[in-house]
Amino acid sequence: MQTNPLRDSFDRRLHKIAGPSGLIMFGVTGDLSRKKLLPAIYDLANRGLLPPAFSLVGFARRDWTGQDFEQIVHDAVRSHARTEWSEDVWNQLSKGIRFVSGRHDDPEAFARLRQTVDELDRERGTAGNHAFYLSIPPRDFPLVVNQLEQAGLTQGLPGQFRRVVIEKPFGSDLETAKELNAVVQRVFPEDSVFRIDHYLGKETVQNILALRFANQMFEPIWNSKYIDHVQITMAEDIGIGGRAGYYDGIGAARDVIQNHLLQLLALTAMEQPASFDAADLRAEKEKVLAAVELPNDLSQHTARGQYSGGWQGGAEVLGFLSEEGISPVSVTETFAAMRLDVANERWNGTPFYLRAGKRLGRRVTEIAVVFKRAPQQLFAENQTTLLGENALVIRVQPDEGVTMRFGSKVPGPAMQVRDVTMDFGYGHAFTEDSPEAYERLILDVLLGEPPLFPRQREVELSWEILDPIVKFWEQHGKPEQYAPGSWGPLSAHAMLSIDGRAWRRP
Structure with missing residues (x-):
């Protein structure tokens, strides 16, 4: 029976310690590994949630020794871990760190990886349980998966697990997503494939379901009778940085709307699942995605843009077309927006507006549920001129929390109504340390618990x-x-x- 990631608190749920196991990471030289994955592994160990036998193997082209890689992990942890440094925890963790140097197209390197994994099973007691984390470009997925199979690394003995973790993007369109899935599922069964969308590991994203289904006050009005529209925003105040090689040709829509924002839409619009088991949760999300309809006129109800050069935050910044590595005639969008409609009884007539972009006014990800105006016949027109629409805003990042906007009387002798806000912040309401998304997701991979991971049908519906x-x-x-x-x-x-309507100013 699968656990319910929302029924228990993080601490209670994460007291379920992973069993003997190892994680083999491809792409350990990238920013994601250094800033997120390696620190998350240490934080899990520091919380006592990894077994003493846990082992970490890095695979990359670098001419590193095992000691070199151990130092890389050490430096990444000291710079980016969220829990305090513990020499004892580090010493225990470092005993299981190994490195294999090689190219993705080198069978001999994968033979050495197989030898390393076998040694860890014998020396560390990892019991034949291993997960392969592919933090690499999607074009390399088929090559690595095939090499793992040829080296005999994808099949364990009865009772052992071999799992694969795939970072987004899951293809670049529907056709490539299907091709990628065919390669992966030829080697790994579906229940051993974990597609990482790190947004689904965020505390506030999971809180969408708690907010809706654990509170009587919201669900009765969570429909088109009361909700005018929904805005889902993911804004960044930075440019593409050093990601030109990845970003050009991908763009904002493929990079974050296809996965992050459509997942937020599905969680916001879905019906109550029968349970929080993976199958029930995914089934309701898939129903929503299958019911999404595009606007009749894409020229009017979609938009795309590129940031130009200029001044931002007191500094002069380059335009997208002037960024290093970007073609001066590139048509890749750094901003994308669209209207989507959900054609079912609950949401008929209530549009969902999605937008994502770089070099915007501030960094924020939020879901704004905007309600229809209440009848104003009780008030004179001049008494409600300062009153806007009621809104419930779920802040995913930063400053995670929920804000409610509603009308209140202004103090004084006259009846004047204007907007006020009521704010809930995770940092103020709870003393527990909110886990980093990758902590939760890596542990779920090792535990074999899939509710937070989209399956292939969700990926295809999004494309x-x-x-x-x-x-x-x-x-x-x-x-x-x-x-x-x-x-x-x-x-x-x-x-x-x-x-x-108008966009809400975050």
Whole structure:
């Protein structure tokens, strides 16, 4: 029976310690490994949630020794771990650290990896349980998976597990997603494939379900009768940095809307699942994604843009087309927005507006549920001029929490109503340390608990939504320029004004 990640507190749930196991990481030289994955492993060990026999194997082309890699892990942990440093924990963890040098196309390197894994089983007691974390470009997935199979690393003995962890993006469109899945599932069964969407490991994302289904006050009005529209925003105040090689040709829609934002839409719009078991939770998300309809006129209800050069935060910044490694004629979007409708009884007539972009006004990810206006016949028109629409805003990052906006009387003799806010912040309400998303997800991989991981059907439904929009953009002009520090191109604002609405200012 699978555990319920929402029924128990993080501490109670994570007291379920992973059994004897090892993690083999491909792509250990990247920023994700250094800043997130390696520190998360240490934090799990520091919380007492990894077994003494846990082992970590790095695989990369670098000409490193095992001691070199151990120092790399040490430095990453000291710089980015969220828990305090413990020499005893580090000494225990470091005994299980190994490194294998080699290329993804080198069978001899994978033979050495097999030898290392076998040695860990004998010397550390990892019991034949291993997960392969592919923090590598998607183009290398088939090669690595095939090499693992050829080296005999994908099949354990009865009672042992061999799992594969895949970082997004899961393909670049529907066709490539299916091709990638065919390669992976030829070697690993579906229940051994863990597709990482780190947003699903965030505390506030999981709190969407707790907010909706554990509170009587919200679910009765969580429908088109009371909700006017929903805005889902993922804004970054930085540019592409050193990611030109990855980002050019991918863009904002493929990078974050296809996965992160559509997952947020599904969790916001889904029906109550029969339980929080993986099958029930995924089934309800898939129903929502299958019910999503695109707007009739993609030219009016989608928008895309590229940030231009200028000043932001007191510093002069380059435009996207001037970034190192970006073609001056690139049509890759750094901002994307779209209207989507969910064609079911609950949401008929309530649009969902999604937007994501770089070099915007501030860094924020949020879901804003905007309610219809209450009848105002009791009030004179001039008494409610300062009153907007009621809204429930779920802040995913930063400053995780929930804000409610509603009308209240202004103190004084006159009846004047204006907006006020009520705010809940995780940092103020709970003394428990909120786990980093990768901590939760890595532990779930080792425990074999899949509720927080999307399965292939969700991936394909997401691409079915996005592919027609991307193809339309490819056939219609170029992205519109927008100033750094703004909230995107003018076409994004026109997209809502056509519907008589406006983007919320986060």
